[in-house]
Amino acid sequence: AQSVTQLGSHVSVSEGALVLLRCNYSSSVPPYLFWYVQYPNQGLQLLLKYTTGATLVKGINGFEAEFKKSETSFHLTKPSAHMSDAAEYFCAVSVTGGGSYIPTFGRGTSLIVHP
Amino acid sequence: DAGITQSPRHKVTETGTPVTLRCHQTENHRYMYWYRQDPGHGLRLIHYSYGVKDTDKGEVSDGYSVSRSKTEDFLLTLESATSSQTSVYFCAISESGGIGYGYTFGSGTRLTVV
Numbered sequence: 066a067q068s069v070t071q072l073g074s075h076v077s078v079s080e081g082a083l084v085l086l087r088c089n090y091s092s093s094v095p096p097y098l099f100w101y102v103q104y105p106n107q108g109l110q111l112l113l114k115y116t117t118g119a120t121l122v123k124g125i126n127g128f129e130a131e132f133k134k135s136e137t138s139f140h141l142t143k144p145s146a147h148m149s150d151a152a153e154y155f156c157a158v159s160v161t162g163g164g165s166y167i168p169t170f171g172r173g174t175s176l177i178v179h180p
Numbered sequence: 181d182a183g184i185t186q187s188p189r190h191k192v193t194e195t196g197t198p199v200t201l202r203c204h205q206t207e208n209h210r211y212m213y214w215y216r217q218d219p220g221h222g223l224r225l226i227h228y229s230y231g232v233k234d235t236d237k238g239e240v241s242d243g244y245s246v247s248r249s250k251t252e253d254f255l256l257t258l259e260s261a262t263s264s265q266t267s268v269y270f271c272a273i274s275e276s277g278g279i280g281y282g283y284t285f286g287s288g289t290r291l292t293v294v
Contacts, residue, residue, distance in 0.1 A: 108285030108286050166276075167213075172220060
């Protein structure tokens, strides 16, 4: 079975600073990896995904993530934080299991952006 | 997302009463899912469907049942609501079972059981 660990339930940065949200996964087979963002009172929105191929993936709103198999990590980064980036971020891992690709979600990291 | 709607958006109900939440999609996606979101737990899968009349349990299915009589609708029923089922419920859809495209989520239903 797969699992996801998001390090830090809250991350606080200043506007313009680097954003780094950490995600580590556990899987016995090659995983599919996702980052979702949730703004207040809304559903989750897909930010980016890794399936196969290039390990550095770019998503919406200037975010990107790098799949590092040796470190079993899929950390989310953005060079310069904006106030509008304040939200909850979820990492998810999905693997095949009997034809099902049900993802497992991390517990989420709340990104706080200070002026 | 305009392709998936949940109803109601908010509901307050009394302990012991039955409650049905509806998820409606216009994308003709095969897969539909119900999650609950609670502080400190992230999203936990309740039930999912991989086709009309084809459903399966998730990790927190006790106390919940689902039905899918047509592609566009996926109903979640709490047969006898309890305070532990106070939560925000999200429906999600997927074209390919989650791979490749990920999920599209509805805006959620906030359920309070008093």
